[in-house]
Amino acid sequence: MIVSQHWLKDYVDIDATVSDLADMLSLLGLEAEVHTEIQPMSHVVIGKVKSAEKHPNADKLKLCQVFDGKKTHQVVCGAPNIDAGQTIVFAKEGAVLPGNFKLKKVTIRGVESNGMICSERELNLSDEHEGILVLDDTFQAGDSFSDVIGPIRASIELDITPNRPDAFSHIGVARDIAVKTNKVLALPKVLSIESDGEKTIPITMESNDDCPRYIGGIMEGITVSPSPQWLVDRLHAAGQRSINNLVDISNFVLLELGHPTHIFDYDKLKNKEILIRRSKKNESIVTLDEEKRELSEGQLLITDGKIPIAIAGIMGGLESAVSEKTTSVLIESAYFNAVVIRKGAKSLSMQTESSKRFERGVDPNGADFTFWRVVNLIQDLTGGKLVSPIMDIYPKVIKGKKITLRKSELSLIAGCKIDNKFVENTLSNLGFKVQSSENEWNCTAPTFRPDIEREIDIIEEIIRVYGYDNIPSDNNIYGSYRIGNPDPETYLKQFRKLMIGFGYRQVYNNSLQNETISQMSGKTSIPMMNPLSTEMAFLRTSLLPGLIQNADFNQKNGTTDIRLFELGNVHAKHGDSLGELEESLILSCITTGNYISDSVHEKALNQSVFTLKGILSQIIESHLGFRLVLKKSQTPGFDVSWEININGKLVGYMGQISSSWLKNLDTDIESAFAFEFSFEAWKNMLKGKQTFKPIQTFPKVSRHLNFVMEESIRVGNVLDGIKKKAGKLLTNAEPVDIFRDSELGKDMKSVTFFIEFQSPSKTLEDKDVNPIIDEIIGFVSQQYDAKLRV
Amino acid sequence: MSLKENIDSVRSDFLADIESFPNDAQDIENLRVKYLGRKGLVAGLFSSMGNLSAEERPQAGQLLNALKNDLSEQFQKKMDENNSGAQTQDPYFDATLPGIAPALGSMHPLERTLQEIKDIFISIGFHVEYGPEIDDDYHNFSALNFPEHHPARDMQDTFFVAPDTVLRTHTSNVQIHLMENEDPPIRHIVPGRVYRNEAISFKSYCLFHQVEGIYVDKNVSFGELKGVLEYFVRQMFGPKVKMRFRPSFFPFTEPSAEVDIWSTERNQWLEILGCGMVDPAVFDNVGYDSSIWHGYAFGMGVERIAMLKYKIDDIRHFYQGDVRFLRQFK
8 A cells, every 4th residue: 555645744743754754664564665755856846837839840749938936938848738827847957857867958840948847757756658747736836846746745655464454544554653653643523414404215234244334325416526636646645546526535535544435326326225235146237347247146235225236345336336427426434344345355356445445354433434534525525415314324333352461471472571651652542442450451452453352462562663673682592402303304414415426416396387297207296276377287296307307408508418406395196185195205316418528538428327326326325235226117207217126115216218208398308317216115214323333354355257158148137146155255246347259259248257255253265265256156157157267 | 895895885886876766667676676686786795694704793684684774765765756756757747637527516505595594593402393285274374373264365375286275385384283293392493395376587486495483482572582583694694784673464473573684785674584473373273272382483485595695686596407507506
């Protein structure tokens, strides 16, 4: 909401500048930003248009004589609304307008022009630039624009939180200022009029819960005309346009008191009756904005007893709307149930100045004050007369809540003692009734603060006015220790560190994907009921598609050797209930390009399933000391893939990303490798204790064994056999060379294994190792039809 | 010549020979063999001891051993010097060639910022708790004192998975789970991914990461909340940062506040976190007696903290996976 500083001054003395005022409001809990602040401008003054004649050489231009208080200047002006007699803003030669626009003497179509008549946009007041800004004639020619207009147009934009319905008005904001600065709040003077008119209209409510109060009044003899300048200025400063005096009054009162009212054209009511009821099946109404609204059942309506004439608290109907020709009106000042209005506005997807206020809660006991304010203004500005008594239907008066505030609780929550006098003053200035006793205050909350229901709500009021910055900070740590690892996800740190150590960069990807991508993994993804777009309508089931897209993005931007990983949650749907929506933490990585780049030292080595297998082995086997088994698998997303088994538990997959995925994700990547595993099945093993094993000091004995075998024999299988046969003394066994040669024969290879032994208790001798070696040779020769090569 | 004279002669020849120590391995070996080999000059002198009398032998043995040790030592010293300089002595050795560099990884700036935030709170006694990203309306809203038909619900645009199931809009749902499962006192922070149904732009994304904290004990004051957050902000942004507490509204805290820090660069206050005293209604919902227990809670966006800390101007950078962005964070 935009509040005008000038307007606020009607109700409270304000000494502060507009930016200081904004700061003060922010620190009171009304988040404020300066909306309009006119900086001092020299050579920009109030001017009077003495004459405006047609330009001799241009149809659309006018040649004007502008009086600046001392001198008259000849100015060429192209604005369509320029006219003789107007009071305008005149930028003289030498003025510098916002945007560093310097005014100089110019010649336009052969005629000299000395200065400019300004539009709102040229003065940085608004975006309005259709015509020049025309001011009230009361302004004196020659006065500085920034001095006289600045204060009138200075305004602040407030972001009102849902707990402050009262602050949705100038009065509410002024009240906070008055409380904070210890000034008096002056409410506008309102006269309730004893009407001698006898007109009435029957008013009935179907439900008193929906509409606890409804006030109506009929006025006649109205002349609709343009609003006076003060009213136009008020609305302008608050960011609204002036329409005519009648409409402006309703808008003005809404912004002033925060209580929405509605004005019906009385003559247009076909049936002279008001019935407030819920909508029935298949009802509709054309609203003021000329939209036809199909009403769902149960929408709260104002009807004329037959057809809807307004959607209660949200928007009036077009048919009964006031117009330039209106002479008699029905004024409505009501109080509707906040939840009913909110539900109604939601179901219609409408939000209006009126609905915003009703759904937060307006003051039921302010409806009559508001009514009289409207009646008084209509009387003053349009010549209208009240021809009915005030028709106030309010069967059950809503009273302010009684709340007890303990002095001890206030001190406990604040953490400091707040002076009793301050508390009592603050509360009573905020509109509370307060009775003090030794240990507590008995308070009655004002009905314009429906948010205040409990002791804590009052404590907040006191502390916010006291000023959060005035509460001393307590820098002590209190409380008790808690045993245990403070972070249950500490175990993840090692994975991040290792991946980063292996040259991988961590990414965070969007969890929301389109349906196709989210289901690529073969799992069922969870859809959003109200997605942002179809591209972000499902939760991801795998981290791989995101990583593939990252790799492609980087490749397209010139990085060819890519190593990326992500540690994040994925979701899968196993059913409709919350318990069947699975969330799991996954580590995935992708790599493409070179593992080692070509250099003066080394030849390039491509990334491959082996570079990834090496990383997995380092993490799972060397670092964690777990058993890693990779089993060939058929997994979506991979052309060649293996299951990752850790200590016998299937945790994920690794392999070469399938070419169809690379194609379907629209990438330029030729080949990429990835693994993905989850932690759920084995994370408890990661929290296990680590114990030291004694360092072995006896010398190691090693042998190289060279076998010739058929190409079809898998080296890994032979190695597993060697390890089994080697027994407990084995410390290491690995293939170190594979050699192919025509001498070996077709489809044959020679594989050299390095085998190393060590005893924890003695120096090994040949006689200890030789029998084992013999057994290995025997086993490999027999099992794999391999020949020992000497 | 006496043995002593022979010893001196061998030593001076040796010193002369090693003065210009050869580069070639074979020449070095030849030099070693000449003096220290099995048939070398020193060995020759040992064998000449046979000509000496029994009385002379012990002394001669001592002298010869000293010679042998001396020569071996000096030879070894030369060898070492020679070896250590082996590569630099190659006239064509080119040390200007680039090194053999291992690949360099990097931690995501959000991860790094989150670790920093965790470390700061753990240092003052907080534990860390985690919880689900998909939750029921009750844990994400109702239990946190968001009435069903209240404008407070508009404060967070929510993704619905089912009419009663949401992608959490904050990690406060975990505070509810935590309090349902544990008796007070508690002192925890809750990091995690949260979702908002907001149009994507340079300043907002459909998801972000949050760290929320909650402390519940018998006597907890707003003054303590101020103290703890001042500690956090100064640890995070430096001891001199100017900050302020500003009244605000969150359904689950009362009184509520926003914390702003002053940006000298932008010459304005920047909002960095929200906080407040836990609303008694929340305690009632989880079965804590609100007449006994008090508490404070706070919440911040990791993205926002990281953007301020590293002066990142567009939130979308975090989710792009762009190496040119990632490599800037170590």
